[in-house]
Amino acid sequence: xxxxxxxxxxxxxxxxxxxxxxxxxxxxxxxxxxxxxxxxxxxxxxxxxxxxxxxxxxxxxxxxxxxxxxxxxxxxxxxxxxxxxxxxxxxxxxxxxxxxxxxxxxxxxxxxxxxxxxxxxxxxxxxxxxxxxxxxxxxxxxxxxxxxxxxxxxxxxxxxxxxxxxxxxxxxxxxxxxxxxxxxxxxxxxxxxxxxxxxxxxxxxxxxxxxxxxxxxxxxxxxxxxxxxxxxxxxxxxxxxxxxxxxxxxxxxxxxxxxxxxxxxxxxxxxxxxxxxxxxxxxxxxxxxxxxxxxxxxxxxxxxxxxxxxxxxx
Numbered sequence: 125x126x127x128x129x130x131x132x133x134x135x136x137x138x139x140x141x142x143x144x145x146x147x148x149x150x151x152x153x154x155x156x157x158x159x160x161x162x163x164x165x166x167x168x169x170x171x172x173x174x175x176x177x178x179x180x181x182x183x184x185x186x187x188x189x190x191x192x193x194x195x196x197x198x199x200x201x202x203x204x205x206x207x208x209x210x211x212x213x214x215x216x217x218x219x220x221x222x223x224x225x226x227x228x229x230x231x232x233x234x235x236x237x238x239x240x241x242x243x244x245x246x247x248x249x250x251x252x253x254x255x256x257x258x259x260x261x262x263x264x265x266x267x268x269x270x271x272x273x274x275x276x277x278x279x280x281x282x283x284x285x286x287x288x289x290x291x292x293x294x295x296x297x298x299x300x301x302x303x304x305x306x307x308x309x310x311x312x313x314x315x316x317x318x319x320x321x322x323x324x325x326x327x328x329x330x331x332x333x334x335x336x337x338x339x340x341x342x343x344x345x346x347x348x349x350x351x352x353x354x355x356x357x358x359x360x361x362x363x364x365x366x367x368x369x370x371x372x373x374x375x376x377x378x379x380x381x382x383x384x385x386x387x388x389x390x391x392x393x394x395x396x397x398x399x400x401x402x403x404x405x406x407x408x409x410x411x412x413x414x415x416x417x418x419x420x421x422x423x424x425x426x427x428x429x430x431x432x433x434x435x436x437x438x
């Protein structure tokens with residue numbers, strides 16, 4: 125994108141996207157690149173060029189983007205701390221018939237970033253909301269994990285769960301993490317670099333066999349994507365200090381498919397259960413086998429009872 129002068133870029137955007145109607149009194153929700161500026165769509169650029177004002181999460185970040193595009197528009201700061209009051213300013217411009225674009229710092233607004241309050245208020249006030257799709261770290265991470273459509277368990281369709289950032293600490297974090305691990309579908313989390321070691325340590329402790337995909341610096345020069353069992357993640361991070369830098373999207377792969385045999389459990393899971401029963405009380409063995417394999421606890425418990433009965437002398 126940077127190879128074109130801004131005037132040529134805006135002309136190309138107009139040629140590609142100018143055939144569509146872009147009405148006034150409309151809020152345009154515009155996805156921006158998550159790292160690589162070349163991922164910005166020509167349609168998004170054209171809408172920013174048409175906008176009478178741009179509401180944004182951070183005027184410094186969006187101001188730099190606008191300068192890169194050769195655009196000079198009024199910027200309205202609208203972030204998590206002032207979204208209600210700043211929405212009033214946007215609604216005032218919409219009432220005057222203006223086109224207003226909203227952008228977050230990176231990616232698609234109103235998902236994990238601010239914007240949902242603004243969108244809801246604009247719709248409630250009767251204004252049109254026009255979304256412009258584009259970059260999303262959630263979808264980008266899922267596409268690289270190759271897991272979101274691979275769900276074959278009974279009653280479970282393809283799909284995923286997006287949880288964003290977990291609470292930073294305490295009981296709220298522990299409960300949120302347990303809820304994430306209980307999800308049968310692929311689950312996407314965000315994590316900051318100063319907490320990624322703690323997150324993978326928790327995943328290794330509570331779900332060592334669960335496959336995870338660690339996505340770091342998506343779309344940027346030093347992008348890194350690695351899939352491995354959670355038990356191996358702490359050592360992988362520790363092997364290179366560079367792996368701790370940048371924002372992370374973490375995909376918890378879907379719970380493994382349970383293929384029933386004559387006893388209702390895969391042979392590998394039953395072997396695991398037998399080994400655990402040698403070392404632990406039955407209930408603890410069942411609980412750990414369920415956590416490691418993702419198999420239903422009730423089925424494991426019933427099989428454990430049957431195995432114990434078989435091993436007892438007549």
